[in-house]
Ligand code: FES
């Protein structure tokens with residue numbers, strides 16, 4: 001199986017004109033998904049959304065990535081931390097959901113850790129000499145915040161975040177991404193492979209067929225994808241009006257992100273931070289999707305929408321923001337059935353590797369190369 005997979009992945013690593021799409025097994029085969037878990041999710045910097053989820057000291061989220069339960073929490077020095085959500089006593093999961101906590105306390109036997117992961121209290125355990133608290137802190141992973149986004153990485157051998165992101169900050173500087181504020185965060189499950197969800201967001205090819213009456217006419221033919229140095233792909237395209245609203249609601253546009261000028265004021269930049277986070281930086285708003293696998297044919301998706309603080313201060317911001325959310329939901333309601341059909345076809349034993357549309361799917365091809373390369377090293 002591995003040899004065959006290795007073979008078919010080789011066809012992906014080629015100039016887009018002749019490159020093959022990813023092998024269908026990469027979407028639908030459970031054994032391949034296990035290789036992917038290790039080769040992709042456990043060795044990459046994983047996007048975990050916007051940093052303003054954790055505003056105050058002690059704000060936390062418990063989530064599971066690549067079958068690893070994780071705690072993300074803001075510590076006393078306002079640094080974002082990531083820990084294994086596994087108690088150092090006998091291994092119970094500790095936190096659930098989201099909340100605020102000034103210490104991390106295990107519900108099983110009440111071992112309690114500081115926001116730095118250090119063990120502070122362990123009821124009825126012997127004093128210092130017989131039991132060393134300092135060797136029983138939570139396992140820590142690297143966490144990083146850049147341009148208002150947060151990332152974690154399980155593997156200490158992976159390069160640091162700045163090398164990973166390369167010229168990401170520079171390319172996105174016009175949008176002042178760090179200053180944008182999240183006004184909506186919405187979680188859902190979708191019946192497709194996690195990669196399929198990210199792919200459809202990053203290609204223009206399906207717009208006239210899946211979104212003929214909602215958003216298609218807003219988007220002009222895009223520029224070529226940018227040549228970048230980081231682990232991401234990005235493609236800018238001009239828009240007729242704004243990509244953040246439906247064709248029918250364009251008159252409700254909020255002011256542009258103040259720092260934008262020139263062509264950037266009249267278009268949308270679609271960026272895919274490999275492997276699992278993508279966003280559209282548009283004229284007045286940014287909308288983001290994180291996608292992680294639940295099963296081969298089901299993924300957990302989180303949508304976030306952000307605006308500049310100047311727009312949030314606008315008197316009818318709430319009403320206008322709803323119109324933006326309506327556009328996101330309408331496009332999604334059209335994409336989701338297409339994604340379910342996509343997955344059903346891909347899961348057939350007769351599915352074969354296909355080819356890319358050069359102008360309209362370059363970011364999908366760029367991701368496929370990146371992914372194939374990591375999977376080949378593991379296969
Ligand atoms: S497993 Fe956490 S305190 Fe016992």
Ligand SMILES: [Fe+2]
Nearest residue numbers: 200210331335
């Ligand atoms: Fe779409």
